[in-house]
Amino acid sequence: MKVIVGKDLLYVNAGQAVENRVLFDNNKVAAINLISSPGSGKTALLEKTAELLKGKLKLGVVVGDLYTTRDAERIERAGMTVVQINTEGVCHLTADMVARALRELLLSQLDLLFIENVGNLVCPVSFDLGENAKVALLSVVEGNDKPAKYPGIFREAVATVISKVDLLPHTDFDLPACLAEIQQINGEQQVFVTSARSGQGLSQWCAWLEQLAAGKAGGNHTADNC
Numbered sequence: 001m002k003v004i005v006g007k008d009l010l011y012v013n014a015g016q017a018v019e020n021r022v023l024f025d026n027n028k029v030a031a032i033n034l035i036s037s038p039g040s041g042k043t044a045l046l047e048k049t050a051e052l053l054k055g056k057l058k059l060g061v062v063v064g065d066l067y068t069t070r071d072a073e074r075i076e077r078a079g080m081t082v083v084q085i086n087t088e089g090v091c092h093l094t095a096d097m098v099a100r101a102l103r104e105l106l107l108s109q110l111d112l113l114f115i116e117n118v119g120n121l122v123c124p125v126s127f128d129l130g131e132n133a134k135v136a137l138l139s140v141v142e143g144n145d146k147p148a149k150y151p152g153i154f155r156e157a158v159a160t161v162i163s164k165v166d167l168l169p170h171t172d173f174d175l176p177a178c179l180a181e182i183q184q185i186n187g188e189q190q191v192f193v194t195s196a197r198s199g200q201g202l203s204q205w206c207a208w209l210e211q212l213a214a215g216k217a218g219g220n221h222t223a224d225n226c
């Protein structure tokens, strides 16, 4: 009987992630792995980002969901090229799933590729997808204690998006305490305080994305604010 342990799976995943990364590099596409708890606002952020970067960057999305195509439909309506991965119950994306999705995309025609991971703050962190940057989302309705309770993603993230700040007055979320905790875990990362509802913080977020894409393209892109 052959038993495959998690370590082997991660080893296989790492190999495929290297191949994905080569593909992104060859096509000069910046790939972002968006990771958060279910419902933190990943798709809403992408919908707004599409609106704000329209005409500036060519955006594509690979979206992971356990079953439905609801997010893909929203992303398509927002005007982005999208490929849906249904994981059939698996609670994270793997590099192999992403590789199969990439076959459905014309990467050479994109500047930025978002990979919306399955809503889950824990195991997606362990699976390298070949992305250039992991971005964490944390909404203010989840509680400001989350960075310390789930430090893995906040340690690895190049940026954290605090989302739904329009709801701040209705919660006991301590924003300064949360920002301090994120800083303590990883002081190198960018933090964006945002609302997809009011638009707060999204111009800074989009400017950062433009910089990221420009870096990947070798400086061919402009870095206008959106």
Ligand SMILES: Nc1nc2c(ncn2[C@@H]2O[C@H](COP(=O)(O)OP(=O)(O)OP(=O)(O)O)[C@@H](O)[C@H]2O)c(=O)[nH]1
Pocket (backbone or CB within 6 Å): 036, 037, 038, 039, 040, 041, 042, 043, 044, 045, 071, 118, 119, 120, 163, 164, 165, 166, 167, 194, 195, 196, 197, 198
């Ligand atoms: N008030 C407010 N609601 C938001 C904001 N962003 C998202 N929402 C709402 O939060 C809910 C979840 O948003 P989604 O964008 O679907 O979240 P998600 O992280 O993509 O969810 P999963 O893909 O299921 O993990 C929806 O009802 C959104 O309308 C925001 O900035 N402010």
Ligand SMILES: [Mg+2]
Pocket (backbone or CB within 6 Å): 042, 043, 044, 071, 116
């Ligand atoms: Mg979503």
Ligand SMILES: [Zn+2]
Pocket (backbone or CB within 6 Å): 090, 091, 092, 120, 123, 124
């Ligand atoms: Zn998982």
